[in-house]
Amino acid sequence: xxxxxxxxxxxxxxxxxxxxxxxxxxxxxxxxxxxxxxxxxxxxxxxxxxxxxxxxxxxxxxxxxxxxxxxxxxxxxxxxxxxxxxxxxxxxxxxxxxxxxxxxxxxxxxxxxxxxxxxxxxxxxxxxxxxxxxxxxxxxxxxxxxxxxxxxxxxxxxxxxxxxxxxxxxxxxxxxxxxxxxxxxxxxxxxxxxxxxxxxxxxxxxxxxxxxxxxxxxxxxxxxxxxxxxxxxxxxxxxxxxxxxxxxxxxxxxxxxxxxxxxxxxxxxxxxxxxxx
Ligand SMILES: Nc1ncnc2c1ncn2[C@@H]1O[C@H](COP(=O)(O)OP(=O)(O)O)[C@@H](O)[C@H]1O
Ligand SMILES: [Mg+2]
Numbered sequence: 001x002x003x004x005x006x007x008x009x010x011x012x013x014x015x016x017x018x019x020x021x022x023x024x025x026x027x028x029x030x031x032x033x034x035x036x037x038x039x040x041x042x043x044x045x046x047x048x049x050x051x052x053x054x055x056x057x058x059x060x061x062x063x064x065x066x067x068x069x070x071x072x073x074x075x076x077x078x079x080x081x082x083x084x085x086x087x088x089x090x091x092x093x094x095x096x097x098x099x100x101x102x103x104x105x106x107x108x109x110x111x112x113x114x115x116x117x118x119x120x121x122x123x124x125x126x127x128x129x130x131x132x133x134x135x136x137x138x139x140x141x142x143x144x145x146x147x148x149x150x151x152x153x154x155x156x157x158x159x160x161x162x163x164x165x166x167x168x169x170x171x172x173x174x175x176x177x178x179x180x181x182x183x184x185x186x187x188x189x190x191x192x193x194x195x196x197x198x199x200x201x202x203x204x205x206x207x208x209x210x211x212x213x214x215x216x217x218x219x220x221x222x223x224x225x226x227x228x229x230x231x232x233x234x235x236x237x238x239x240x241x242x243x244x245x246x247x248x249x250x251x252x253x254x255x256x257x258x259x260x261x262x263x264x265x266x267x268x269x270x271x272x273x274x275x276x277x
Contacts, residue, residue: 003167005145009253011199012109013158015074023050024049024084024086025048025049025051025084026049026050026051026052026053026085026086026192026193026225027048027049027083027084027085027224027225027227028048028049028071028083028084028085029045029046029047029048029068029081030046030081030082030083030084030123031045031046031076031080031081031082032044032045032046032071032080032082032083033045033078033079033080033081033206034064034067034071034076034078034079034249037077040249041064041067041143041249042064042067042068042071042081042249042250043249043250044081044250045064045068045081045249045250045251046251046262047244047254049225049227049242049249050138050225051192051223051225051255052223052242053226053241053242054219054225054226054228054239054240054241054242055226055227055228055240055242056093056229056236056239056240056242056243056244056257057069057227057228057229057243057244057246058227058229058231058236058243058244058245058246058272058276059169059245059246059252059272060247060272061248063107063246063247063248063249064246064249065197065246066197066229067227067249068227068246069117069195069227069229070199070231071083071091071126072112072115072193072195072227073092073112073115073117073195074087074090074091074108074112074115075117077102078090078091081182082100084116085111085114086114086192089102089103090103090111094233106146109141110204113141113142113189113191114193115191115192115193115195116186116187116188116189116191116193116194116195116197117194117195117196117197118179118182118183118194118196118197118199119133119182119197119199120198120199120201120202121202122175122181122182122195122202123182124170124178124180124181124182124185125170125223126169126171127168127169127172128139128169129165129166129167129169130157130162130165130167130168130169130170130173130181131150131153131154131157131166132158133148133151133181133185134149134152134153134157134181134184134185134188135152135153135169135188137185137188137189138152138153138189141189143188149188152188153166153184153188154166154186155157156184156187157181157184157211157221159184160181160183160184160214161180161210161214162177162178162180162181162184165177165181169262170174170213170268174202174204174207175202175204175207176203176204176207176208176210176211179199179200179207179211180210180211180214182199183199183211183218184212184264187224191205191224192224192225193217193224193225193227194224194225194226194227195226195227195228195230196215196226196227196228196229196230197229198230198231199211199215199230200212200232201229208232212232212235215228215235215239216235216238216239219239220239226240228240230277233257233261233273233276233277236257236261237257237261241254241256241257242255242257243253243255243256243257243260243261245260245264245266245272246269246270247268247272252266252268252269253265253266254270261273261277
């Protein structure tokens with residue numbers, strides 16, 4: 001900790017959280033703004049996620065949930081504000097004078113190694129077999145030895161129940177199987193943080209439960225921090241310790257799933273929940 005320079009600008013919510021636990025949150029959005037042209041998608045957004053926490057993001061379509069995950073995955077750049085991961089700026093680098101400047105592509109590639117993402121539409125590499133889909137990033141991004149990457153990929157395929165599909169192409173798999181491969185692919189990078197963006201929304205109804213069960217197992221049996229956008233409220237209740245309700249790029253309210261789903265404070269949350277439950 002002694003080598004960690006103090007942030008230039010203490011985020012507004014730093015004091016209580018740091019004092020209470022003595023531990024810096026793993027993820028901190030500090031007045032994050034995201035604009036597309038004149039359209040303000042995230043409006044000085046502040047929130048934190050503790051290490052090991054499982055957080056569910058809910059809110060109406062267009063409220064900015066995917067944007068939050070894409071910013072964390074460094075697939076998009078912030079317009080203003082800073083995202084901190086493990087006490088370091090994800091989106092910025094420190095200059096010798098101690099100020100922050102936006103990170104370049106090289107730094108962003110480095111930051112991205114800690115974080116894995118699973119998308120609604122699977123996004124597997126269609127021209128690669130299942131095994132290669134999983135080994136590609138460990139070999140080319142982490143520089144892992146190919147044999148080691150393949151051994152790890154086989155273990156992960158076994159874990160997601162697809163050891164028989166090593167040589168299949170994605171087009172030969174069901175949606176549920178493709179999503180299991182996508183989950184294995186994300187885990188192959190040994191991420192500290194796993195981002196899940198409506199990962200069961202594109203699946204046939206009978207395939208949803210199996211994928212949710214796999215994710216519950218991951219939540220229970222690993223120490224990976226999870227941020228999960230989902231409309232599966234039972235799943236959210238089972239796996240998450242915290243729910244954040246978004247509207248128009250801001251947190252409307254946050255709390256335990258019991259609190260948010262059973263006794264929400266805000267009219268906006270009540271309206272949203274009555275539409276999806
Ligand atoms: N690449 C983009 N260009 C312009 N507007 C975008 C882009 N990506 C997202 N948006 C806009 O940002 C808002 C939030 O989108 P999104 O984060 O996808 O919301 P959610 O996931 O909560 O449905 C929407 O109004 C959407 O149209
Ligand atoms: Mg979305």
